[in-house]
Amino acid sequence: MLKEYLIGVDIGTLGSKGVLIDAEGHVLSTFFVEHGIEIPRPGWAEHNPEKIYWDEFKLITSRLIKDAGISADRVVGVGVSSLSPDACPIDENGNPIRNALIYMDRRATDECNLVRQIFGEDKIFKITGNAIDPYFAGYKMLWIMRNELENYRKTWKFLNACKYVVYKLTEVASIDISNAAINAPFFDISRKTWSDEVCEKLNFDKEKLPDIYELGSIIGTVTRKASEECMLPEGTPVISCAPDALMSYYSVGGLDPGDAVFMYGTTGCCGIVTEKRVLDKRFINAFYIGGRLVLTAGLLTVGALVRWFRDEFGFVEREVERLTGLSAYSLLDREAERIPPGSDGLIVLPYFMGERTPIWDPMARGLIFGLTLYHTRAHIFKAILESTGYALRQHMEIARELGVEVRRIVAVNGGARSRLWRQIVSDILEMPQQYISKATGAPYGDAFLAGVAVKIFKDPAQIREYVKIDEEIRPNPENSKKYRELYKIYLELYPKLRENMHKLSQT
Known part of the structure; x- marks a missing residue:
């Protein structure tokens, strides 16, 4: 029987990384590309979607396949995660209209104040399950609407980094439910859909927001055009993955209530998995694999x-x-x-x-x-x-x-x-x-979740079989x-x- 392989790629703040794994969960190749951030003004932070998101994805996938020494037609699934939240507007042809405003961008303070005036902190928290802050993608979209009206009018859909890559692969505009949850103030966390009330009162066109997919679902398949650019076979399923932090939690088996995973990254994210319906402004709140909630501590400078x-x-x-x-x-x-x-x-x-x-x-x-x-x-x-x-x-x-x-x-x-x-x-x-020295982070979670979607692995929890704790430090x-x-x-x-x-x- 011919072997089958899976690819996971994560687009980060300062670099993008990919892994290629086999059907036994073994990592056969990894590849990393470093990139920077454009800072047009103090407090602003942007990425070029075409050069960073798509070009790096193409480079990574081709290198993963080459370095693993496999035939590209044996890749049967791909998952993509990324930094988040961010706002990446594209036109009807899928072309970026401007640079993406990434999570570090703080320019949307006036938009936050506008939302406070119209709704109030408590009302927005009740709708979205999250605080009012320029960190969340919806406020960045509002900034574009209020400050770059021509760009807003040209916008067909607002995507984020990983879903821009997914669109380039499949020509499907999408967002997973975890990324949608941090698109406040537009996401209704109780109804798990976009809020008509918020969009209407802010005069924001809801049609510019993409369709929402469950985590781990197949969004579409690689088109012929994309296949010619990135070496992935035409027809390869592309899977809906969460933000990079959540996929990092998953990559080390952090699935059960009471599990906490801390990312010692450029920024620090500590996700706490719970089955309880507890929402608190002092956390970033999003949906997780299996419909559970993950409370994330978001530390900007670690x-x-x-x-x-x-x-x-x-x-x-x-x-x-x-x-x-x-x-x-x-x-x-x-x-x-x-x-x-x-x-x-x-x-x-x-x-x-x-x-x-x-x-x-x-x-x-x-x-x-x-x-x-x-x-x-x-x-x-x-x-x-x-x-x-x-x-x-x-x-x-x-x-x-x-x-x-x-x-x-x-x-x-x-x-x-x-x-x-x-x-x-x-x-x-x-x-x-606990510490796992060989953990490859979010890309491994992306690849494994893709394997679940295409029936190579039986369920998301099977990832624990491949996670080996190297060391436990005691206080x-x-x-x-x-x-x-x-x-x-x-x-x-x-x-x-x-x-x-x-x-x-x-x-």
Whole structure:
């Protein structure tokens, strides 16, 4: 019997990655492409859909097939996920009208204020299950409608990154239910459809929103034109996948109520799976595989803050990396390991780009609190790592308040390679943390879900058979005791400084 293969591709903020797996769940090839972000003005953030989303997808699929040494006609399914939420307007011919406004883009503040005036915070939360914030894709669409009227008129459909690729493959305009849920204020989370009331009151044409598909369903098949461009066989099924964070959760088997998966990425996302119908503004709320709800803690600067420190203060480490190949991050970790828990009274508030959950405040500002002449670079670096733990603990306590208990935590993505960072987070959370060193993240989840759709795998839960836990870090009780006291101070900093942060942001 001829072997069959599956491809998964994830388009990220700073790069795109793909995997090719066989019918036994083994990874045969991976490929990564780095890309950047266009920042036309402070607070704006865009991607070129054709160059980044489609061209990188074509390159990745062709390289995956070539590197695996297989025949392209044996690929029987493909899944695509991406950063989200974002707004990518296309015309009737499927051509991008302008760059996509990605999740980091904060320009739609006036649109958020307009929605507050018309509906009020409580009404929008009741409809959408989410807060009012420029992060969500619908407010970005409103910005285009109100500021680029000609582009809005030309728009046939608003897609997001992965569904732009899906359209190029299938010529079907679509969105999955998880991505739709973060297209606030247009998605009605109770009815699981677009809100007529919101669209009408905002004079937004509902026909510009795509059809909604369930996760894991087949949206369409690869067209002849697409096949000629990307090496995938004509007729290959293309599967509806969730945002990259949710597909990362799935890739490590985070499916059961009480499972939490934390992405140590450029931004940090921690998804908590629940069967309870609990919606809270302090989380990003979306539907998940099997119809469950996932509450996501969205931290804007996790890996981004570590990278900022490396770039601005890690010249020596970067030079050593250039000369020897030793990772600058691992060298910084070695220095931080010598610093005691709590960084000798130093606390970082990680709001260096504002913050999403739980405060939803684009004008919040970062803070290095408690500096003395005794403190060193290593103290600041360790305090940055500790800030991730404090932010996560705040979300875990909110979940507990809602009656959602976290039973286990799995660490994924590049930052999780740092054992020190994982230990710090476990010490602060006072919970063990599992780690899977060979996890390939969202692309693996995409490929596996495609395999479920085409009947290679029996159900989504079968992915657990291929997930091997390498290590479980347990909290150090002495360290946890120290962090418990510092966490109380961490919680007090933002409320006490919020007003002055806002004043600073306007200077």
